[in-house]
Amino acid sequence: MSKIIREQALLIDDQKRTWEEAIRICGKLMVSLGSVEEGYIDAMVDVVNDMGPYIVIAPHIAFAHAAAGLHVIKNDLVLTVFKEPVIFNSNNDPVHLLFGICALAPESHLELLKKLAKVIEPEKVYQELINCNSTAEIYRIINGV
């Protein structure tokens, strides 16, 4: 079975960050993996500046992304676990799990998101993830291995 997320796409950050710094950390990871160009990072920040913190889609969980196609090299999903709370000024603050998504076309990630939604729905999973001290542990929880 294909994995939801690969270990290179995982990061743990233990510093106090603003929402913009947090998105840029996720974005840099996506650039380093060759999934997006630098411009995608600014685009993800602009989304929140333009449309508000709607990317915080559940308590403590945000999905940073920008438009499909533009500055995108390949479909990818990354996750940064922030040990310190990140404030987005959302009802679902504070954020600790920041996923970064990029897609060549809308809905590219349908099957992947179906699997991910099942994994992250139980609240205890979020607790387990923020207690992780290695990306290997996060990898095991998300991929169920």
Next chain:
Amino acid sequence: MSDLRIQAICGFGVGSSTLLRIKIEGVLKELGVKATVFTGDVSSASGTECDAIFTSKELADNLRSKVKVPVVVINSFVNTAEIKEKTEEFLKTR
């Protein structure tokens, strides 16, 4: 009640609205309601025919002034219980 059309809205239809669409489809299937659920973005939402829009709180405020259909606010896109409850509430109004 057939041919219900529900639009899940996010900024671009890349991540969050796809996730929401998956969850709404799951709930409707469980409730035995036939419907088409599709994703859309804020800019195109008002021009797309549908019976209801499901979205986040932030985008709902923006959308309500532009559309005539009910706008249902979902706080957690991964919480099946919340999505089920709000879908049932919306279905009662039909």
